[in-house]
Amino acid sequence: DRLQKAAYLILGTWEDVKGNRYIFREEGICNLNGETLYFTMDDVTVYTGETPDLMAPTHRVNGVNRSSCWLYDQRGAKEITLYLKRVTE
Numbered sequence: 001d002r003l004q005k006a007a008y009l010i011l012g013t014w015e016d017v018k019g020n021r022y023i024f025r026e027e028g029i030c031n032l033n034g035e036t037l038y039f040t041m042d043d044v045t046v047y048t049g050e051t052p053d054l055m056a057p058t059h060r061v062n063g064v065n066r067s068s069c070w071l072y073d074q075r076g077a078k079e080i081t082l083y084l085k086r087v088t089e
Helices: none
Strands: 012-015 021-024 029-032 035-042 045-049 056-064 068-073 080-086
Touching: none
Parallel strands: none
Antiparallel strands: 012 021, 012 080, 021 029, 029 035, 035 045, 045 056, 056 068, 068 080
16 A cells, blocks of 8 residues: 555656656655756655755645656746656666
């Protein structure tokens, strides 16, 4: 059951409809369309930061499975919806 939680399902490489890549690695590092950050998750909230000690809530996962993910970028004045498909490499 644990591996079905969003924190585990989000691991891997994802791509949006424009071809932008979003990568979440087991060691707590992510690459969000070219921006490398540290990350952690608490239920459906994704916390990111330039260092492990300076993370803030920046994204929300509103559904993730083995092949697709709805990710909401909350860093700007307006929330941006990202529909991601898993990339197999």
